[in-house]
Amino acid sequence: MSVGTIWVLAEATDGTVASITLEMLAKARELSDNVECVFGGDGALVATELGAHGASAVHATGDLAGKLPGPAIAGAIAAAISGGAAPVAILCGTTYGGRDVAGRLSVKLDASVITNIVDLTNDGGLVGTEPVFGGSQLVNTRFTSDKPGIFLVRPKSFEAAETGGGAATVAALAIPDLGPSGAARVTNSFVEQSEGPKLDEAAVVVSGGRGLGESEKFELIESLAAKLGAAPGASRAIVDAGWVPYSYQVGQTGKVVKPDVYIAAGISGATQHLVGMKGSKTIIAINKDSEAPIFGVADLGIIGDVHKVLPQLLEALNARG
Amino acid sequence: MKVAVCVKQIPDPADPGALDPSTNTLKRDVKLILDESDSYGVEMALQLVDAAGGGEVTLISMAPNNEVNGLRTALAMGADKAILVSDDALAGSDALGTSKVLAAAIARSEPDLVLAATESSDGYTGTVPEQIAELMGLPSVTFAKSIEVADGAVKVQRQTEEGYDDVECPLPCLVSVTAGVVEPRYPSFKGIMAAKSKPVDEVSIADLGIDAGSVGWAGGGQEIVSVIDAPVRDAGEIIEDEGEAYERIVAFLDELKVI
Structure with a gap:
């Protein structure tokens, strides 16, 4: 049985959606009939790829104009939820950006985060599986409140899969006034050229x-x-x-x-x-x-x-x- | 400049520990040591205070049984004092509950800058720094690989998937530091002696004005459904190198069609 709407935090570099995002979409599609993305950036850049992987909509903030993504995206999600949006779960990747969003959002919703997830199942509600002690044991955890469940998902836990869907509908996601907590500014980005394949993608x-x-x-x-x-x-x-x-x-x-x-x-x-x-x-x-x-x-x-x-x-x- | 550094006292990682079967949380009955991840924040704080021409480094920690062993290590490195929150009501606290406690304790030291590691070595949720920042209404920069303070702001190189970002953020703020950001000093004999008499302010959650219902087991908002053993990998071929083991690796890579 499908759980309610699941939101997946989408991350992308120069318009290419991160593998962790596509992996989470594949798992979310197994669990829910309606999967939507939230994205800190221009939604039009990613709507086609997200749609092809099963997202029906992408709630996008538009250009962040130098704002550090974490506080801005978390603020926007919290504002949308207090405005009536009601995802049952929000999946964030265990990435530099994903952890910032999950931490900030957790305080805004006064809801804890289930972290280091390598599997998600529906057992009368979402249950996250976390490996402990070097993966020798697996702990299954679920939320006890009816707030949206925030899960931090480890990369490479699921296989990305295209669903053949059309482009996701782009909806505006407003960033509220963040006050002092939004004061950090990105002034420059550097790409470190490394020869050969990326560590998490190499064969x-x-x-x-x-x-x-x-x-x-x-x-x-x-x-x-x-x-x-x-x-x-x-x-x-x-x-x-x-x-x-x-x-x-x-x-x-x-x-x-x-x-x-x-x-x-x-x-x-x-x-x-x-x-x-x-x-x-x-x-x-x-x-x-x-x-x-x-x-x-x-x-x-x-x-x-x-x-x-x-x-x-x-x-x-x-x-x- | 006043810097508060979050430090965790953890069981020795060389002894991997176990879950307490009655509660499914990590057993905390062994002697605790300073989490090595936190030694970078302590060192960075000492260097920044030096560079600023003076100030104060306050350690902030939450631990059961008034444990101070790990704090003494960081005090011996040169930190000035510590605030330790120890309270039976904190048993079973998750990352959010922990952050509420640490944020309230940090506020008592009125810092210009809060430093933390990116994650602890035993719980590794990796959410606490951002949760503290949000609770305190502070801006933050996570995953710093270098930090400079000038003109009332920090300039940070923040790790990204592709490289790094230059990020500027006004004080007061929180910064989480990656391992290797600085080389932590070893405590000197003089430092170790001095650490014994440095002040450790032991506080309860009542002192911090925190309601017991919002932390510990009651405040968690999640429950463990089950703990199961993960599938075990089949044993492989193990050979002792007599000078020719590389040939077996070459042959193996050949079989795998890597070469």
Whole structure:
């Protein structure tokens, strides 16, 4: 049975809708006969793609004119709800923008957020599934109030699917006066050009961890990734140590990846890391500690020194041309 | 400049912990330590106060049983004082309930700037910084990879999916910092000794004017339906490197048609 209307927070870059948005639309369509999007930007830019993935309407704020998206979008959603809109749930992606919207909106509605969702089911109301302890257990949670349920959904939890629908109807979503809380302004945006595929979209990911010993050795990871057409990733330990930027982090508090092949080099497999990569189709691990938890999820595990195995591997791959 | 830093005291992540089967919340019966994620905010606060030519760094924490072990670590790094909210009524609080408590405690220190990590290492909901900002009516910038303060405003490089945004925001405001934003200092022996006598203001929710019904179990607005074991992955092939293990990787990548 269909639940009521579900709202999905749409995110896009230069008119291309983010994969997490399309993934959430696919799940929302399974649960509800009416799925609509909210979007901080010009709705006309995304209406066709959102419609093709099952959204009937997109409530769009229009150009944000430098406003930081989180407070503006949350303010607009809250205003729409107090004006009579009544979605049963609002799905936001676990992204930089999605978390801002969910946090702000939660206070405006005085409603809690169910976070880190990897599945949503209808059991007399929406129930969210959250993995804990590195994904070894799953906690199912539902809301007890009749307010709209705010869910933060992990990327890669669902498969995006086109429904063949026409363009979504664009409706105006007014941003109310935000007062001091809306005072932050984006003055410039920088795109960091990275060679090769994006971490969360790559078919192959090569990640390094503390076992590399020192930051200069991350070059081994970069070289192997380049050779395999893979994206380089990192464990939290070496992000915290400042070897690589936060954007490289795979794990509970970083990116969730589900590549065809995941190579973990010098990563012990803390629960924090496992939850971000254990959905990979095939996992290869290299670690000198035979007791390392990463071997518990590896399809091929090499008990050995990354400083020996990685250079040998690179040389062998280079020899193949 | 007065800076308030939210710090969480958590069970040691090296010991992954467990759910209490009677309540389905994390067990909190072990000794707590400073969440490493929060050491970046503490370090950033110390550096910003230095750069401003003086001020005060106040730690804000909520923990059961008047736990101060993690706070002492941050005080030893150089923070001036702490406000600790400890109250039995807080057991079972979700992120929103926690934010209500922290926001009320932060307000007592009347800061120019509030710093927090992007998420804790044990609960990782990642919503608390924005919830605090909204509760306090403050502007905010999340996911900062660098922060400068000048002319009554912060200039922040904010992490984005594609790179970063330059964001400007007037004080007072809240900023959440990513790991690696600064290199946290190790407490010196002198710092550790000094930390023992730094003030920790222990307050209850009544002191903060918070109604017990809006926090803890009662304030949650959600219920756990079930906890189940996730499917286990099949065991793979494990080999010890005798100098030729790379060949097995090459062959494996070949089978997978990656090369």
